Amino acid sequence: xxxxxxxxxxxxxxxxxxxxxxxxxxxxxxxxxxxxxxxxxxxxxxxxxxxxxxxxxxxxxxxxxxxxxxxxxxxxxxxxxxxxxxxxxxxxxxxxxxxxxxxxxxxxxxxxxxxxxxxxxxxxxxxxxxxxxxxxxxxxxxxxxxxxxxxxxxxxxxxxxxxxxxxxxxxxxxxxxxxxxxxxxxxxxxxxxxxxxxxxxxxxxxxxxxxxxxxxxxxxxxxxxxxxxxxxxxxxxxxxxxxxxxxxxxxxxxxxxxxxxxxxxxxxxxxxxxxxxxxxxxxxxxxxxxxxxxxxxxxxxxxxxxxxxxxxxxxxxxxxxxxxxxxxxxxxxxxxxxxxxxxxxxxxxxxxxxxxxxxxxxxxxxxxxxxxxxxxxxxxxxxxxxxxxxxxxxxxxxxxxxxxxxxxxxxxxxxxxxxxxxxxxxxxxxxxxxxxxxxxxxxxxxxxxxxxxxxxxxxxxxxxxxxxxxxxxxxxxxxxxxxxxxxxxxxxxxxxxxxxxxxxxxxxxxxxxxxxxxxxxxxxxxxxxxxxxxxxxxxxxxxxxxxxxxxxxxxxxxxxxxxxxxxxxxxxxxxxxxxxxxxxxxxxxxxxxxxxxxxxxxxxxxxxxxxxxxxxxxxxxxxxxxxxxxxxxxxxxxxxxxxxxxxxxxxxxxxxxxxxxxxxxxxxxxxxxxxxxxxxxxxxxxxxxxxxxxxxxxxxxxxxxxxxxxxxxxxxxxxxxxxxxxxxxxxx
Ligand code: MOS
Numbered sequence: 001x002x003x004x005x006x007x008x009x010x011x012x013x014x015x016x017x018x019x020x021x022x023x024x025x026x027x028x029x030x031x032x033x034x035x036x037x038x039x040x041x042x043x044x045x046x047x048x049x050x051x052x053x054x055x056x057x058x059x060x061x062x063x064x065x066x067x068x069x070x071x072x073x074x075x076x077x078x079x080x081x082x083x084x085x086x087x088x089x090x091x092x093x094x095x096x097x098x099x100x101x102x103x104x105x106x107x108x109x110x111x112x113x114x115x116x117x118x119x120x121x122x123x124x125x126x127x128x129x130x131x132x133x134x135x136x137x138x139x140x141x142x143x144x145x146x147x148x149x150x151x152x153x154x155x156x157x158x159x160x161x162x163x164x165x166x167x168x169x170x171x172x173x174x175x176x177x178x179x180x181x182x183x184x185x186x187x188x189x190x191x192x193x194x195x196x197x198x199x200x201x202x203x204x205x206x207x208x209x210x211x212x213x214x215x216x217x218x219x220x221x222x223x224x225x226x227x228x229x230x231x232x233x234x235x236x237x238x239x240x241x242x243x244x245x246x247x248x249x250x251x252x253x254x255x256x257x258x259x260x261x262x263x264x265x266x267x268x269x270x271x272x273x274x275x276x277x278x279x280x281x282x283x284x285x286x287x288x289x290x291x292x293x294x295x296x297x298x299x300x301x302x303x304x305x306x307x308x309x310x311x312x313x314x315x316x317x318x319x320x321x322x323x324x325x326x327x328x329x330x331x332x333x334x335x336x337x338x339x340x341x342x343x344x345x346x347x348x349x350x351x352x353x354x355x356x357x358x359x360x361x362x363x364x365x366x367x368x369x370x371x372x373x374x375x376x377x378x379x380x381x382x383x384x385x386x387x388x389x390x391x392x393x394x395x396x397x398x399x400x401x402x403x404x405x406x407x408x409x410x411x412x413x414x415x416x417x418x419x420x421x422x423x424x425x426x427x428x429x430x431x432x433x434x435x436x437x438x439x440x441x442x443x444x445x446x447x448x449x450x451x452x453x454x455x456x457x458x459x460x461x462x463x464x465x466x467x468x469x470x471x472x473x474x475x476x477x478x479x480x481x482x483x484x485x486x487x488x489x490x491x492x493x494x495x496x497x498x499x500x501x502x503x504x505x506x507x508x509x510x511x512x513x514x515x516x517x518x519x520x521x522x523x524x525x526x527x528x529x530x531x532x533x534x535x536x537x538x539x540x541x542x543x544x545x546x547x548x549x550x551x552x553x554x555x556x557x558x559x560x561x562x563x564x565x566x567x568x569x570x571x572x573x574x575x576x577x578x579x580x581x582x583x584x585x586x587x588x589x590x591x592x593x594x595x596x597x598x599x600x601x602x603x604x605x606x607x608x609x610x611x612x613x614x615x616x617x618x619x620x621x622x623x624x625x626x627x628x629x630x631x632x633x634x635x636x637x638x639x640x641x642x643x644x645x646x647x648x649x650x651x652x653x654x655x656x657x658x659x660x661x662x663x664x665x666x667x668x669x670x671x672x673x674x675x676x677x678x679x680x681x682x683x684x685x686x687x688x689x690x691x692x693x694x695x696x697x698x699x700x701x702x703x704x705x706x707x708x709x710x711x712x713x714x715x716x717x718x719x720x721x722x723x724x725x726x727x728x729x730x731x732x
Contacts, residue, residue, distance in 0.1 A: 006479045007474075007475040007478045007479050007484075007485045008475055008476065008479045008622075008624055008692075009622070009623065009624065009625075009626070010475065010625065011625060011626045011627035012471055012474075012475055012485060012625055012627065012628075013471075013627070014468060014470070014471050014628070015470050015471045015474050015485075015490075016235070016464070016470045016471070019235075020235070025234070025235040026205075026234065026235065027188050027191070027207070027235050027236070027237050028188070028190075028191040028192060028193055028205045028206050028207040028208075028233065028236075029188075029189070029191030029193060029205075029207070029265060029267040030193075031193045031195075031205045031265075033193075033195060033263050035262065035263065036193070036263045036264070036265055037066060037114050037115065037116065037256070037260065037262055037263065037264045037265070038114070038115055038116070038117055038118040038120075038121045038264070038265055038266075038267075039112045039113065039114045039121060039249075039252060039253055039256050039264055039265065039266035040112070040113045040115070040118065040121035040122045040124070040125040040266075041109045041111075041112055041125070041248075041249070041252065041266065041268065041272060042109070042110055042111040042112070042113065042125045042128045042130070043106075043107045043108060043109060043110065043272060043275055044103045044105070044106060044107060044108040044109075044110050044130070044132075045106065045130075045132075045657075046103055046106060046132050046134050046137075046656070047103070047105055047106040047137035047139060047340045047341075047655070047656025047657060048103060048104065048105075048134070048135045048136070048137035048340040048656065049103050049132045049133050049134040049135040050101045050102060050103065050132065050133045050135075051070075051071070051101040051102075051103060051110060051130060051131070051132060052101070052131045052132060052133050053129075053130070053131040054070045054072070054110065054111060054128065054129070054130050054131075055128070055129040055130075055131075056068040056070070056111070056128055058124075058127040058128075058129070059113055059124040059125065059127040059128045060124075062115070062120060062123060062124040062127065063120075064115045064116040064117065064120040065113060065114070065115045065120060065121070065124045066114045066115055066116070066260065067113075067114045067256065067259065067260060068111055068112070068113050068114070068124070068128065069098060069111060069112040069114070069252070069255060069256060069259070070098060070110060070111040070112075071098045071099060071100050071101055071110070074098045074255060074259075075255055075258060075259050077096070077099075077221055077222065077251075077255075078220060078221045078222070078223065081093045081094060082220070083220035083221055084096055084217070084220070084221060085220075086213050086214075086216070086217045086245050086246055087210060087213040087216075087244075087245075087501070087502050088210075088213070088244040088245045088345075088346060088502060088504075089245065089311070090307070090311035090312055090313040090314060090343055091152045091311060091312040091314065092308075092310050092311030092312050092343075093310045093311065094310070094311065095248070095308075095310060095311075095342065095343065096251075097109045097248040097251055097252055098110070098111075098112070098252070098255070103132065104308065104309060104310060104340065104342075105275075105308065105340055105341050105342045105656075106139075106340075106655065106656050106657035106658075107272070107274065107275030107342070107657065107658075108275070108342075109248050109252065109275070110130055111125070111128050111130070112252045112255070112256060112266065113125040113128065114256050114260065114264060118265075118267070137340035137656040138339055138340055138653075138656075139339050139340055139341055139651055139653050139656040139657075140339070140651070140653040141281045141283065141304070141305075141306045141337055141339065142283075143653075144306070144337040144338070144339055145283070145304060145337060147337055147338070148304055148335040148336060148337040149335060149336060150333075150334070150335055150336075151305070151312060151314045151334045151335060151336045152312050152314055153314045153316075153334060155318070155319065155332050155333070155334060156319060156322045156330070156332060156387075156388035156389075158330065158331045158332070159322075159328065159329065159330050159387070160298075160327075160328040160329030160330065161329055162287075162298050162299070162300050162329045162330060162331035163331075164329075165289055165297045165298040165328075165329040166287055166289040166297070166298035166300060166329070167289075168289075168297070169289025169290055169291065169297045169298055170290065170291050170292040171289070171290045171291075171292065171366065171369045171370055172287065172288065172289045172290070172298075172369075173286065173287065173288045173362050173365045173366045173369060174285075174286075174287050175285075175286050175361070175362055175365060175722060176283065176284065176285050176286075176722060177283075177284045177286065177357060177358045177361060177362075177722045177723070177724070178281070178282065178283050178284070178722070178723045178724065179279075179281060179282045179284075179354050179357055179643075179724045180281055180647070180648040180649065180650075180724060180725065181278050181279065181280065181281045181306075181648070181649040181651070181658075182278060182279040182347065182643065182647045182648065182649060183273065183274055183278045183279075183649050183661075183666065184238075184239070184240045184241060184242035184273075184277075184278070184279075184345075184347055185273065185663065185666060185668065186236075186237055186238030186239050186240060186242055186243075186273075187237045187238050188207060188236065188237025188238060189207075189267060189268050189269065189270060189272075189273055190207045190242070190243070190247045190249050190267070190268045190273065190276075191205075191206075191207050191249060191265065191266065191267040191268065192204060192205070192206045192207070192249050192250045192252075192253040192254070192265065192266055193205040193206075193253070193263070193264075193265040194253045194254055194256075194257040194263060194264050194265070195263045196257045196258075196260075196261055196262055196263045196264075199228075200224075200228065200258075200261070201227075201228035201229070201230075202218070202224070202228060202229050202230070202254065202257065203230045203232065204218075204229070204230065204231045204232065204250070204253075204254070205232050205233070205234075206231050206232070206233055206246075206250055207233065207236060207237075207239070207243055207247075208231065208233050208236070208239075208243045208246065208250075208463065209233075209236070209239050209241075209243040209244050209463050209465055209502050209503045209504055210243070210244065210463065210500075210501070210502035210503065210504075211231040211232060211233050211461055211463065211493060211494060211495040212231070212461050212495045212499060212500065213244075213245075213246065213502055214231045214246045214250060214495070215229050215230070215231045215495040217246045217250075217251075218231075218246075218250070218251070218254055221251055222251075222254060222255075222258065229495070230494070230495055230496055231494075231495040232493055232494050232495070233463050233493040233494075234492075234493045234494075235464070235493070236463055236464065236465040236466065236493075237466070238465065238466050239465040239466075239503075240347055240348045240465075241277070241345055241346035241347040241348060241350060241504065242273075242276075242277060242345065242347070243463075243465065244345065244346055244502050244504050245277065245345065247268075247276050247277075248276065249266040249267070249268050250266075252266050253265060253266040270661075270662055270663060271661045271662060273661075274649065274658050274661035274666075275342065276342055276345065277342065277343060277344055277345020277346075277347075278342075278344055278345060278347070278649060279344065279345075279347040279350070279353070279354070280305045280306045280307065280313060280315075280344035281305070281306050282303050282304060282305045282306075282317060282354050283303070283304045284301065284302065284303045284304075284317075284354075284355070284357070284358035285300075285301070285302040285303075285358075286300070286301055286321075286358045286359065286361075286362035287299075287300035287301075288300075288362050288363070288365075288366050289329075290366055290369075290370060292370075293380070294370050294372050294376070294377050294380045294381070295380060295381065296325050296326065296327040296381045297327070297328075297329060298327070298329045298330075299321050299322065299325070299327045299329070299330045299331075300330070300331045300332075301318040301321035301322075301331075301332050301333075301355065301358060301359065302318070302332075302333040302334075302335075303317040303318050303333070303334050303335070303354070303355065303358070304334075304335045304336070304337060305317065305334070305335075305336055305337075305344070305354075306336070306337055306338075306339050306341065306344065307336045307337070307338050307339070307343060307344060308338060308339065308340075308341055308342055308343040308344075309338045309339070309340060310343065311343040312336055312338075313336070313343050313344040313345070314334075314336070315344075315346065315350040315351030315354075316350070316351035316352060316355070316438075317334055317351045317352075317354050317355040318332040318333065318334050318355050319332065319351075319355070319388060320351075320352055320355045320356055320359060320436050321355060321358075321359045322387055322388040323383065323386045323387055323388045323389075323436070323589070323591075324356075324359065324383065324434060324436050325363075325378070325381040325382070325383050326381050326382065326383040326384070326385075326387065327381070327387065328387075330387065340656055341656075346504065348636065348639060348698070348699055348702050349437055349636075349699035349700070349702050349703045352435075352436065352437055352699070352703045353640075353643065353699075353702050353703055353706070356433065356434075356435060356436070356703050356704050356707055357643075357706050357707050357710075357724060359707075360433035360434060360704055360707035360708070360711070361433075361707045361710055361711060361720075361722065363377060363378065363433075363434075364431065364432075364433070364707070364710075364711040364714065365720065368714075371416070373414075373416065374431075374432055374711070375402050375406055375411065375432060375595075378402060378434055379399065379402060382398070382399060384396075385589070386589035386591070389589050391587065391588055391589045392587075392588055392589070393588060393589050393590070393591065394439075394585065394588040394589070394590045394686050394688035394689050395619075395621065395684050395685065395686035395688070395689070396591070396593060396619070397593070397619040397682050397683065397684040398434065398593040398594075398595065398619060400617070400619065400682035400683065400684075401434075401593055401594055401595035401617040401618065401619050401680075401682055402434075402595045402617075404617050404680050404682055405432075405595040405596070405597050405615050405616070405617030405680060406432075406595075406597065408597075408615045408617070408678055408680060409430075409597035409599075409613070409615040409678075411430065411432070411597060414430045414715075416715075418714060418715055418716070418717065418718035419716070419717060419718050421715075421716075422604075423601070425603060425604045425605060426601040426602065426603060426604070427601070427602045427603075427604050427716040427717055428599065428600070428601060428716055429599070429600045429601075429602060429711075429712035429713055429714065429715035429716025429717065430597070430598070430599055430712055430715055431597075431598050431600070431707075431708050431709065431710070431711030431712030431713070431714065431715050432595065432596060432597045432598065432708050432711065433595075433596050433704040433705070433707035433708035433711060434593065434594065434595055434596075434704055435593065435594035435595070435596060435700055435702075435703030435704030435705075436591055436592070436593050436594075436700075436703060436704075437506060437591060437592045437699045437700045437703055438505070438506070438590070438591055438592075439506070439507075439510065439590035439591050439592055439620075439621070439689055439695035439696060440505050440506070440507040440510065440511075440590070440696075441507055441510040441511050441514065441581040441585065441590075441689070441690055442501040442505075442507055442511040442581070443499075443501070443511070443578065443579065443580050443581070444460060444462070444498075444499065444500050444501060444511040444512045444514065444515040444578075444579055445460060445498035445499045445500065445515050445576065445577065445578045445579065446458055446459065446460040446498055446500075446512065446515035446516045446518070446519040446520075446576070446577055446579070447459050447460070447497070447498045447519060447574065447575070447576040447577075448477065448481065448516075448519040448520045448522070448523040448574065448575050448576075448577075449523075449572055449573070449574040449575075450481070450483070450523060450527065450548065450562075450572050450573050450574075451571075451572040452551070452562050452563045452566050452570075452572060453551050453562070454483065454487055454548045454549060454550065454551050454552070454562050455487050455488075455489070456477060456478065456481050456483040456487055456488045456489070456520070456523075456548075457488075457489045457490075457491060458473065458474075458477040458481075458488070458489070458490050458491070458516050458519060458520055459490065459491035459492065459494075459497045459498065460473075460491075460492060460497055460498050460499075460500045460512050460515060460516065461492065461493075461494060461495055461496070461497040461498060461499060461500040462492045462493075462500035462501075462503050462508055462512045463492055463493050463503045464492060464493070464503070465503055467503070467508065467628070467632060467698055468625060468628030468629075468631065468632070469490075469492060469503065469508055469512070470490055470492065471625060471628055472509060472513065472624045472625050472628055473490040473492070473512065473513065473516050474488050474489070474490045475624055475625060476509075476513050476516050476517050476520070476624060476692065477490060477516050477517075477519075477520040478520075479517075479520075480516070480517045480518075480520035480521040480524065481520040481521070481523055481524045481548065482524050482544070482546055482547040482548055483547070483548045483549070484549060487548070487549070490516070498515070498576055498578075499578075500512050500515075504698075505696075505698075505699070506592070506695070506696030506697065506698040506699045506700065507696055508696065508698070509624060509692065509694045509696050510689065510690045510692070510694060510695065510696055511579075511581075513624070513690075513692050513694065514579045514581075514690050514691060514692065515577055515578070515579035517691060517692060518577040518579050518691075519575050519576060519577040521543075521544075522575045522577055523573060523574075523575045524543050524544070524546065524548075525543045526573055526575060527543075527546070527548070527553060527565060527573060528542075528543035528546050528553075529543075530565045530566065530573070531546065531553050531555070531560055531565045534560055534564055534565055534567070535558060535560055537555075537558050538553075538555050538558060538560070541555045541556060548562065551563070553565055581690070582688075582690060582691075584688055585688060585689065585690075588688055590686075590688070590689050590695065591695075592618065592619060592620040592621075592695045592696065592697070592699075592700040593618075593619045593700070594616060594617060594618045594619070594700050594701070594703060594704055595616075595617045595704075596614065596615070596616050596617075596637070596640075596704045596705050596708040597613075597614070597615040597616075597617075597708065598611060598613070598614050598705070598708040598709050598711075598712045599611070599612045599613040599614075599675075599712060600612065600709060600712040600713055600716055601716070602713060602716040602717050602731065606728065607728035607729070607731040607732040608728050609645055609709075609713060609726065609728065609731065610673075610675070611641050611644075611645070611673075611674070611675055611709060611712075612675040612676070613675055613676045613677075613678075614637050614641070614675070614676070614677045614678065614705070614708075615677075615678045615680065616633055616636075616637050616677070616678070616679050616680070616701060616705070617680040617681075617682055618633055618679065618680065618681055618682070618697065618700055618701070619681075619682050619684045620681065620684065620694070620695045620696065620697045620700060621684050621685075621686045621689055621692075621693045621694045621695035622684070622685070622686070622692065622693040622694050623681050623694065623697070624692065624694055626681065629681065629697045630679045630681075632697045632698055632701055633679045633697060633700070633701035634677055634679060634701070635701065636698075636699065636700065636701020636702035636703075636705070637677050637679075637701055637702070637705055638669055638674055638677070639668075639701075639702050639705075640701070640702045640703075640704070640705020640706050640708075640709070641669050641673065641674065641705060641706075641709060642667075642668045642669045643702070643705070643706040643724065643725065644705065644706035644708075644709035644710060644724065644725060644726055645669075645673075645709065645725050645726055645727070646667040646668060646669060646673075646725055646727075647666070647667065647668060647725060648660075648666075648667075648724075648725050649661070649666060706724060709726065710722075710724070710726050713726055713731060717731055719731055
C-alpha cells in the first residue's frame with residue numbers, strides 16, 4: 001500500500017501566504033461598502049479630571065459630517081460592569097468609552113466624529129473643542145510605590161524559610177531591576193468595520209484575537225441578540241495580545257451604526273494605538289542565596305507593576321522564580337500600584353517576559369559571584385518537579401536546550417572574564433538565559449465536513465494572528481482525516497463557527513488543534529463505517545488505515561467511490577466535536593522551556609550595542625510545522641532584542657501622557673539591527689500534554705532573550721545594567 005507521508009511535522013508553506021503577498025487578504029479596516037461612514041476618535045489631552053463642555057458646533061458645520069457622539073448624546077448602553085467584561089478582563093470595572101464626563105487617562109476617547117470620509121472625520125475631529133476641570137494626576141510608578149496593594153492573584157505560598165536561608169547563604173545576590181512600559185504596535189492598527197444589515201443585524205470585521213469574545217461583549221453591552229451579531233476576523237495583521245480584549249473602536253463603531261442605522265468604520269491612528277493596553281512597567285527585587293557549590297538555598301522575587309485606577313491588571317511575573325529551579329526556600333510577592341493610566345494588557349508571554357528578566361539576570365550575577373559557568377549553575381539547580389505545584393513535569397527537555405544551544409553557539413570557547421574577548425574596538429560578550437512558559441489547554445470545538453469530491457473543510461472560531469493557524473490546522477485535519485493537505489481547507493475567524501477560545505497564551509494548537517484532530521478523526525471513522533457497510537472488505541481493516549483522495553476512499557487494495565459511500569448523504573458527512581483537556585494532565589505540570597545564547601559587540605568608545613548572534617533552543621513538544629514554529633521563535637527573539645535594547649514607551653509625567661507614541665520614536669529593531677538567529681527545537685516526547693504532543697510556541701521565543709542580552713553586555717563590558725532597556729548611555 002502506498003502510505004502518504006503524514007503532513008504532521010512537515011514544513012508546509014503558509015496556506016494563506018499567497019493571499020497575503022498578493023494583497024487579496026482583507027484586514028478589518030479594508031472591507032468596502034457603498035455609503036460606508038467613517039468614524040474618527042477625539043482623544044483627551046489631560047490625564048485626569050472632568051469634561052465640563054464639548055463644543056461640536058464647528059465640527060458639525062463641516063459638509064459631510066453626519067454626527068458627533070459624546071457622553072451626553074450617545075445611545076443608551078448597559079449599566080453594569082459585568083456587561084462590559086470579556087474573556088480577558090482584569091479584576092475591576094472595565095473601561096466604557098463615552099460613559100460619562102470622567103477623564104481617567106490621557107488619550108481617552110471622548111468623542112466620535114462620523115463623516116462620509118475618514119479625512120473629513122479627522123478634520124472635523126480637530127474642530128471639536130473640549131473643556132476640562134483638571135485634577136492632579138499620577139502616572140509615575142516610581143512615585144506611586146507607596147500606594148501599592150497585593151495583586152488579586154493566587155501566588156504560590158511561601159515555602160521553607162526564605163529569610164533564614166538567605167541570611168545564612170554562602171553567596172547572595174540582592175538586586176533591583178526595572179522594565180519600562182511597552183506597546184504592542186502590530187502593523188495593522190485596530191479597526192472595526194460594522195455593516196448594518198436590514199433588520200438591524202450587524203456583520204462586523206474586527207481586528208481581534210477572539211471573534212466570539214467580541215460577539216459576547218457586544219451582546220451584553222448593547223443588548224442585541226447574539227444571532228444578530230456576526231464578528232469576523234479572517235486575517236489579523238499582528239496582535240501580540242492587543243486583540244485579546246475588545247478595544248474601544250469596536251463599541252464606538254457599533255454605537256454609531258446603531259444610532260444612524262448605517263454602516264460605519266472606525267480605525268485607530270497609530271498614535272491612538274498607544275491609548276489602550278500595554279505591557280506594564282515593573283520594579284523587581286531579586287534575592288538569591290546559594291551554597292558555595294552553587295545550590296540555590298533561597299529564592300525571593302518581589303515585583304511591583306502598574307495598573308489603572310479602574311482595573312487590577314494581573315499577570316504571572318514572579319511564579320517562574322518558584323519553578324524554574326530547584327529550591328526549598330522561596331518567597332514570592334506581586335503588588336500593583338494604580339495610576340492615572342489605562343489598564344495594562346497581556347503582551348506576548350505576559351509576565352514571563354518580565355519576571356525572567358529579573359530571575360535570569362540575577363542567576364547570571366550569582367554565577368559571577370560563584371565564579372561558575374552560568375549553564376553549569378542552571379544544571380546544578382535543575383528542577384525535576386514544579387516546586388510551586390509540587391508536581392512532576394509532563395516533559396521537560398531543558399537540559400537538551402542547554403546542551404544543544406551551547407554546542408551550536410560554541411559556548412565552551414567562552415572566556416568567563418568580563419572584557420576578555422574583543423575584536424578590534426568591539427568588546428565581545430557572550431551571555432545566556434533560560435526561558436519558560438506554560439503549556440495550557442482550553443476547551444474548544446471544531447466541525448469537520450467532507451463532500452463527495454473528497455474535499456475536507458474543518459472549522460473553528462479561532463483566529464490566525466500571523467502565527468500560522470490556518471496552516472497547522474490544515475495539517476492536523478488532513479493527517480487525522482486521511483486526506484491530503486491540498487484537499488483540506490480550514491476556516492476560522494467567524495463568531496458563528498464552533499466555539500474556540502481567544503487565540504493567545506500559546507494554547508491554540510493544543511486547544512483548537514485537539515478539537516480539529518478529534519473532529520477529523522471522528523469524521524474518518526464515520527466514513528469508514530459507511531464504507532464498511534458498502535464493502536465488507538473495508539471492515540477487515542481499520543479507520544486510521546483508510547485514506548481519501550481523488551473522490552475515492554482507499555484501504556489497501558480496496559477502493560470505493562466517495563459518492564457511493566455517501567450515497568444517502570448528498571450534502572456530505574459532518575461531525576462536530578467539543579474537546580476538553582485530557583484529565584491525565586492534572587497530575588502534571590506542563591510547560592515549554594528554552595535556552596538562549598547571545599553574542600553582543602559593544603563599541604568600547606561609543607557604547608553602541610549590536611547583537612551579532614543568537615541561538616535559541618526550544619523544548620515545546622512535537623512541532624506540527626517547523627517552518628511556522630521557527631517563524632514564531634524568530635519573531636519572539638527579535639522582540640526580545642527590542643526589549644533588551646530599544647523598546648520603551650516614555651512618559652511625560654507632568655502631562656501624564658506618552659511622548660513617543662509613533663513608530664518613528666518608539667524604537668523597535670529593524671532588519672539592520674538583527675544578526676544571525678539560529679533556532680533549535682530539541683526532541684521532546686510528551687503523551688500527556690495532549691494527543692498531538694504539542695505545547696505551543698507563540699510565546700516561549702521571547703522569554704529570556706532580554707536577560708541573555710543584558711548578561712552578554714555585562715560579559716562584554718563588566719557593566720551590569722539593571723534598568724531596561726540597556727541603552728548606550730547606561731553602558732558608558
Ligand atoms: Mo498572547 S499575549 O496570549 O496574545
